[in-house]
Amino acid sequence: MKRERIFLSPPHMGGNELKYIEEVFQSNYIAPLGAFVDRFEKSVKEYVKTKNALALSSATAALHLALRVLEIDKDDEVLASTFTFIGSVAPILYQRATPIFIDSDYKSWNVDPNLLEDFILKRKKENKKLPKALILTHLYGQNAEIEEIFFLCEKYGIILIEDAAESLGATYKGKATGTFxxxxxxxxxxxxxxxxxxxxxxxGDDEKLIERARFLSTQAKEPYLHYEHKTYGYNYRLSNVLAAIGVGQMEVIEDRVKKKREIFDWYREFLDPFEEIEFMPELLNSRGNRWLTTITFKKTNPLKVIEYLEKHNIESRPLWKPMHMQPLFKDAQRVVNGVSEDLFKRGLCLPSGTAMKKEDVEFISSLIIESME
Ligand SMILES: Cc1ncc(COP(=O)(O)O)c(C=O)c1O
Incomplete structure (x- = not known):
């Protein structure tokens, strides 16, 4: 009998989602507004301790609205983590702004604050304008060096936007990433x-910005019966049906973080004895959510391991291909040091679904060991 497929990070319902969806059907608010949209916003707001939250159809939409409400457009440059997923930076292109990619360090796998500072100081020395904003990703749910980067952004007047798409539940000194x-x-x-x-x-804490984003997320309709438009917006709101799932999911967020971290510890138990393997680090004073357990090999080609796991019906994946290596961004400006390129070549994302058992992790680990050079 073929083993059931083990996915990278499949959905894991908490238990109340269907009940809440039924409530939505009973209310007939099958629409991109309603009580569950409000409840979902409230639960995220309270959990991450921010003053305002706006539920949307995706994080890509959220980042796009962030740039739009900050009035970033074709005359602006935006710094961004190069080691990230396209959803993080496509919004820069939507706004016709210019991305500048910043590389990582081995300490966090996220933006290297020294590289960022060097770039800023070089620009200052040349008397050139600084980019307007930085989109900082907290990769695989692990925190960037947020204190240092926050300080640099404050000092030099660069607006910090956090791509915490992967890092709900992660904290630095107890404060949620995404709220810095x-x-x-x-x-x-x-x-x-x-x-x-x-x-x-x-x-975000700035009510005006979030309210402006709310307005733009529903087609920028001025408050007239006939709808009046002074600008254009988007259809980016989240459905009340999906928000009901979100409310159910938020009830188990802490359990999910705990389990993701436990899965990481299991992998470490089985794989750490092998010098060939290293794990994505965690910064001091940080609690990452370990969304995906990620490793690098010293010599083994990760594609071989992916192939071997696939033969056993197990999904795994290379690390994100850095943006500055993407054909789309072949001409884009970059401040690179080789770190993300190196991690990309040697790295692997391991199955990290929160319904996994220790036996699954043990089995996957044994296959990795078998396939290693
Ligand atoms: C780092 C990062 N940024 C942005 C996104 C975009 O999120 P969404 O799929 O909700 O648009 C994702 C994931 O999909 C992501 O992993």
């Missing part, structure tokens, strides 16, 4: 730590 910057975005896509099948949340 002016605006932050979380994803509830099907593979995330929590899911609404597809969904996102824009958060």
């Amino acid at each position: 910057g002016k605006l932050g975005a979380y994803s509830f896509n099907g593979n995330k730590i929590l899911t609404t099948s597809g969904g996102g949340m824009l958060v």
Whole structure:
């Protein structure tokens, strides 16, 4: 009998989602507004301790609205993590702005604050304008060096936007990632730590910005019966049906973080004795959500391991291909040091679904060991 497929990070319902969907059907608010949209916003707001939250169709939409409300457009440059997923930076292109990619360090796998500072100081020395904003990703749910980066952004007047799509539940010194910057975005896509099948949340303490984003997310309709438009918006709101799933999911967020971290510890128990393997680090004072357990090999080609696991019906994946290596961005500016390129070549994302058992992790680990060079 073929083993059931083990996915990278499949949805894991908490238990109340269907009941809440039924409530939505009873209310007949099958629409991109309603009581569950409000409840979902409230639960995220309270959990990450921010003053405002806006439920949207995706984190990509949230980041797009962030740039739009900050009035970033074709004359602006935006710094961004190069080691990230396209959803993080496509919004820069939607706004016709210019991305500049910043590389990572081995300490966090996220933006290297020294590289960022060097870039800023070089620009200052040349008397050139600084980019308007930085979109900082907290990769695989592990925190970037947020204190240092926040400080640099404050000092040099660069607006910090956090791409916390993968890092709901992660904290630095007890404060949620996504709430350090002016605006932050979380994803509830099907593979995330929590899911609404597809969904996102824009958060921030600045009420005016979030309310402006709310207005733009519903086609920028001025308050007239006939709808009047002074500008254009988007159809980016989250359905009340999906928000009901979100409310159910938020009830189990802490259990999910705990389980993701436990899965990481299991992998470490089985794989750490092998010098060939290293794990994604965690910064001091941080609690990452370990959305995906990720490793690097010293010599083994990760594609071989992926192939071997696939033969056993197990999904795994390379690390994100850095943006500056993407054909789309072949001409884009970059400040690179080789770190993300190296991690990409040697790295692997391991199955990290929160319904996994220790035996699954043991089995996957044994296959990895078998396939290693
Ligand atoms: C780092 C990162 N940024 C942005 C996104 C975009 O999120 P969404 O799929 O909700 O648009 C994702 C995930 O999909 C992501 O992993």
